Amino acid sequence: MDTVYVIKIGGNIIDNEAALASFLKDFATVPGKKVLVHGGGKLATQLAARLGVEQQMVDGRRITDAETLKIVTMVYAGYINKNVVAQLQSYGCNAIGLTGADGNVIQAHKRKHATMDYGFVGDIDAVNTGLLQSLLEQNITVVAAPITHDAHGQLLNTNADTIAQELATALGKQYAVQLIYSFEKKGVLLDVNDESSVIPVIDTNSYADLKSRQLIFAGMIPKLDNAFSALQSGVSKVIIGKAEELQELISGRSGTTISQ
């Protein structure tokens, strides 16, 4: 079974031109089949401010009204996605940028909620792996923007972490998938303020133990729950760590590896 790396980069890399260039140079050298999933960082918020489009936030979540959807489509699927693709091409990595609408790769529905209207936000229904496989088999790297569609003509703003997880799970049926979430920290830390306190491996047992002893920072719990759910759905390995250490994350010399 071939390995596929599904790598999610965080906003801290997207927002920093030099960090992004350095990451993409590294990423281009990762051998074999790979998928890059990016979010939007602060660029969409900045464009909204320049256009005077007010951003509604409820419980820390952005409400995607029609104007905001237009902005995130322009920034995520247009500006960021195409610049990432062009840069990867310059580093000898043949990449293609996709949203979920392209080739009907990711179908979603507008989020339903009892009391809240999140606007044009998508919850994923299905990943169609046919086209993805065909691209990966042609040694083309997929760069996924966090936009999906509902198959009725509506684009939907969709969480990039969730997209990474859903792509990893779907590809897990045909490939040995390693899902890498990169963020600002070196990995899951025992002490949030100490970058040297990375927990190298977390498995189901040690996770239960760490949680019961309240040694896991609350903000990490959703990420780790998602990681275990991905493993249960057929992803081979989940790694969490710093984008700047991509090679080390892959080789296991850095970050936190989550296994069952």
Place this chain on the structure above:
Amino acid sequence: MDTVYVIKIGGNIIDNEAALASFLKDFATVPGKKVLVHGGGKLATQLAARLGVEQQMVDGRRITDAETLKIVTMVYAGYINKNVVAQLQSYGCNAIGLTGADGNVIQAHKRKHATMDYGFVGDIDAVNTGLLQSLLEQNITVVAAPITHDAHGQLLNTNADTIAQELATALGKQYAVQLIYSFEKKGVLLDVNDESSVIPVIDTNSYADLKSRQLIFAGMIPKLDNAFSALQSGVSKVIIGKAEELQELISGRSGTTISQ
């Protein structure tokens, strides 16, 4: 030899939501392999105005400075391209949106000119048909945005008519390509003010005759020169006419067919 339709839609369709929806519904029903090439219409100009980015025009051509490139990338490759793809999906046409950077489909270089700097404008060097063929063979319709890249990380704003012609010519080696340029008029007119004066067929001889008698509206000459050049490079047929009459253009009941 399979037929491929390469269809360019003009800004007048892009700018009109109802006209675009109706065109895409028609386009979705065109059987077989097809490529849609779109420009940007007035949307990029409008966004530039909202952002206070001044548009420099020289001899009727837009100068693409860094800020303008950012805007056209967002509008063409993001907003327009992804909305066209999502709409086509809703009409049962499995489409994928591409710029020239995606899969390295269209490589270009920054325009060189003795006295003028057009900015980030691309002149096309090469079309790589491998990925295009693979998509078309999977019955996936390609939607091309007028953005290319230079393989060194630079995106470039590129004329959509030229992209249509270059894609048609490159695909002409493997397919019987029909290149359709849609614009505001019903076809090439003998009298610009009379929509009923469409010339149904122009071939090399009649073109020379029409030109010598100055019966061709000056603005049409570059379009027709391009059409003949496409035919000489292996495109089977070029048709010019109204996007609203797509089915009739394909069946030859409307528009002007240009043949050698």
